[in-house]
Amino acid sequence: MKKSKNNGARRLKKRELQQKIMEFLLKQNKQSFNYKQIAFAIEATNPQSRLDIINLLDELVAAEEIQEVGLGKYKAFSNRGTENVGVFVRRSNGKNAVVIDDEQIMVAERNSMHALNGDKVRVMVSAARAGRDPEAQVIEILEAKDQVFIGTLKVDKTYSALVTDSKFLAADIIIPRNKLKGGKSGDKAIARITCWKDDEMNPRGEVVDILGRKGENTAEMHAILAEFGLPYKYPENVEKAADKIDAGITPEEVAKREDFRNVTTFTIDPRDAKDFDDALSIRQLANGNWEVGVHIADVTHYVRPGSVIDKEAQKRATSVYLVDRTIPMLPERLSNGICSLRPDEEKLTFSAIFELDSKANVVNSRIGRTAIRSDRRLTYEEAQEIIERVAAGEKVEETDADGRRNFPREICVLNELARQLRRRRYDAGALEFDRAEVRFEIDETGKPVSVYFKESKDANKLIEEFMLLANLTVAESIGKVAKGKKAKSFVYRIHENPNPEKIGNLALIASRFGYKVATEGRAKEINKSVNRLLKDVKGKGEENMLSILAIRSMAKAVYTTDNVGHYGLAMDYYTHFTSPIRRYPDMMVHRLLAKYADGGRSVDKLKLEDECRHSSDMEQLAANAERASIRYKQVEFMQDRLGEIYDGVISGVTEWGFYVELTDSMCEGLVPVRDLADDYYDYDEKSYCLKGRRHGNVYTLGDMVKVQVARADLDRKQLDFALISDSGNPNRPLEQRKPGKRNEPSKPKGRGKGKRRK
Structure with missing residues (x-):
């Protein structure tokens, strides 16, 4: 019988065998194999070749080309020695990297091809060597991320550049004089990189916009917005489109709606608010129950799908609240004018109406379009004073010195109903986060002159509770269907269960202070133990730290079409319906409600999910910008101290x-x-x-x-x-x-001179 000439019948040369082993393991880098499996896979069945494989595997492990993950089990280092695609991470400290399958691999600047942060790149990853981490080399920039950089212009006779504030770019951007857009030295500006040659240390670019002088409040606030890719001014064509909207409310339009214009109605908002997108109405019914209306500005009556205003609102997705200003999602003519539920003006609204008994049980509810006329605009402070005075047994007059109605009975009834709703919600396992927020008193130049804390009191919680009830009811109206029926596509606000590891860490840290947090059992029991912790730490030194840890242990709430409930609120159904002036998802919800009420078919779920994802991303960016503005003001406040x-x-x-x-x-x-x-x-x-x-x-x-x-x-x-x-x-x-020798005040040390500590 003639011998076969295949690889199994002959002994492979060492180099050929090593190449086959590496090729196989690199292709299967998620799995591990023993020497028999490797031999079979590369068709090296010759007994001597098997012996060579055993020896080669030991050599490759010693050379750190592959890893032994268990006794006699081998696998390649993930993503090493091969071409891969990943996202480039650039850092101003020079510690560049590429992220491939959640693994971060270092990239030296000389091997970066000057890729920018967020670029999609193709890299060659080297295998790890003894005592050294693997490194990657960029061999192609597949997708350059569109981005700009914020900084301060430096312009003199021989040189002009943007000195960037970016943590993603260490080099200054060289700006040709004809690309300065009128910028002068000391101006805060936005620039774009247009060219970065391989043999040059600095990129070249052009100025996109001049924000103002460095240090000026408006320039710095706009710089923060630009840093996060958020708009800081409104397009002129959108403003013009808003100016053309007819604000008039015709009798024909009111006739299509439930008329609440003669029902006691008022708004309660922060003292500096300009956009009033929610109002409450209240009246007692013949059976003794209370009818409470949660009336929300009917923004979508004025903003039509696909219009320039709608497209801009969809892109922004949210209003942004910085320390000293609001950057509205909608043009001011709409947000502060036509749609704002100002007192003594007839307004069109989308409402959730509830019949509540004396125990705050919802007897009946309905959702529909309405017309209202607010009787009074109250601040939280004014409503709180009424609640506290009545609670203390004082008489509150029906009208104040300015002739405005105070509604003491109505406010106190709403407050009592809200208390009962809140108590029932906490009994069901809702979380009770009640952390004070820092706020700054700002002078006319934007400089912070003092700090105060914003606390949530009964008046705030009154409004919050009825907004929660409206959001829950709207979500249930679409998502809660009879068994065997499929719910139509909808926008939900979900909050997933916390990571058990994070809850475990919270419990561990809390235990060091003598507090107990449940880490196992039903969500209701875990939440009750977290609420107990938050209550027990009130007023103590560890309050802030433990409340922050508790918040960090929770998942982030997001928008999605796949409803999994809201863990923090202990609700199976929840959405955002109550703030369409400042949140685009609320506008989406309003439109879906109207469409389905008219018998419309379910909308495209995939398209709706894309819009939800965009809204969640923009919400996170807005939150990051808000925190950055607070940090800026904190540093500015402490500069004089x-x-x-x-x-x-x-x-x-x-x-x-x-x-x-x-x-x-x-x-x-x-x-x-x-x-x-x-x-x-x-x-x-x-x-x-x-x-x-x-x-x-x-x-x-x-x-x-x-x-x-x-x-x-x-x-x-x-x-x-x-x-x-x-x-x-x-x-x-x-x-x-006990501190070592740190009881004596020390002089502040300069940067860069101290010994680097791990």
């Missing part, structure tokens, strides 16, 4: 230091680890703490400390503090809390 000493609490711990939130202003700053000169500190990620190797000092979340304001960097929006003393965590042993 350099060298002053404050009490604070450790609010975050990282490998580069710990963050301290000041007790009296909630301003947050970093104590850099390099400035802790008494020891070498290691970061314990699981315990959220820094531990000193020599003296055993521990800095952990919730520790009370005394700090000195050392640096205030407006460009980076960062405060640096110098540690003065550590009061510590009373639940930690005293020997771990």
Whole structure:
């Protein structure tokens, strides 16, 4: 019998065998194999070849070309030694990387092809070598992300450039003089990169827009918006389209609606609000029950699908609330005028009407288009004063000194109904987050002059409770269908169950302060234990830290067509219906309600899901911009307080230091680890703490400390503090809390001179 000439019948050369092993393992980089499986896969069945495979596998492991993941089980390093596609991550500190399948691989600048942050790139990833991490080399930029950079112009006789504020780009952008768009040295500007040659250190670009002088309030606020890709001005054609809208309300239109113009109706909003998109009406029925109407501005009556106003609103998806201004989703003629439910003006609304008994049980409800006339615009403070005075037994007059009606009976009835709704919601397992928000008093130049805290009181909660009820009822009206029937496509606001690991971390940290948080069991029981924690920490040093940790342990709420319920609210159905002036998903909900009420067919779910995803993304960007504006004002506020000493609490711990939130202003700053000169500190990620190797000092979340304001960097929006003393965590042993030699005030240290600490 003639011998076969296939690979199994002959002994393969070592180089050929190694190549086949590597090719096979790289193609199967998610799985591991023993030597027999590898031999079979590469058709090396010759007994001597099998022996060679065993030896080669050991050599490849020793050379860190492959890894042994179990006894006799081998696999390739993920994404190594092959071409892959990933997303480029550029950092101003030079630590560039490419993200492939959630794995981050370093890219040296010389191997980056000057890819920008977010670019889709093709890379060649090297195999790991002994003592070295793998590296990637960009070989092609597949999709360049459209992006701009914000910074300050530097213009002189021989040189013009944008010195960027970006954490994604270290190099200045060279700007030819004919591309400055009239910008001068010291102007805050937006620029785009037009060219970056391989042999040049700096990219070249052009100015897109001039924002104003560096340091001027409006220029800096617009720079924050531009940083997150958010609009800072309204297109002229959209404004003109809004100006052409007829605000008149005809008798024919009112006749199509339920008329509430003669029912007691009022708005309760923040004192500086201009867009009033919700109002409450109340009247007692013949059977003694109360009819409460939640009336929402009928924005979609005026904004037609596909119009220039609608397209702009859809793109923005949300109004943006910075420290000192609102960037509206809709043109001001609509948001502050036609659609705003101002007092003594007839308005068109979309309403959820409830009949409630004395126990706040919903006896009946209906949803439909209405017409209203608000009797009074109340601020939260005015409504709260009425509630408190009545509770104290004082008589509140029906009209005030200006002749405006106060509605003391109606407000107190609504407040009592809201209390019962809220109590029932918490009994069902809803979470009770009630953290004060920091606010700034701003002078005419935009400079913060003082800090105050915005707290949610009964008047705020009254409005919140009826908005929640309306949103729940609207979601149920579409999503809750008879068994065997399929619900029509709809927009839901969902909040998924928290990550068990994060709840476990919260429970661990809380236990160090003597609190217990349930980590297993039904969602209702876990939420009740979290609520109990939030109640027990009220007014204590660890309150802020533990409430932040509790919030961080939760998933983010998003918009989607796939309803899974709202964990935080303990509701099986929930949507956003009550703020169409400032949220595009609410406009989507209004349109879907109207369409389905008229017998319309279910809309395209995939298209609706894309719109939901965009709205969720824009909501997150808006939240990031709001936080950035708060950080900017905090740093600006503390600039005049350099060298002053404050009490604070450790609010975050990282490998580069710990963050301290000041007790009296909630301003947050970093104590850099390099400035802790008494020891070498290691970061314990699981315990959220820094531990000193020599003296055993521990800095952990919730520790009370005394700090000195050392640096205030407006460009980076960062405060640096110098540690003065550590009061510590009373639940930690005293020997771990005592600071080394840090009881004497220290002078702020300069940047870059301290010893780098891990």
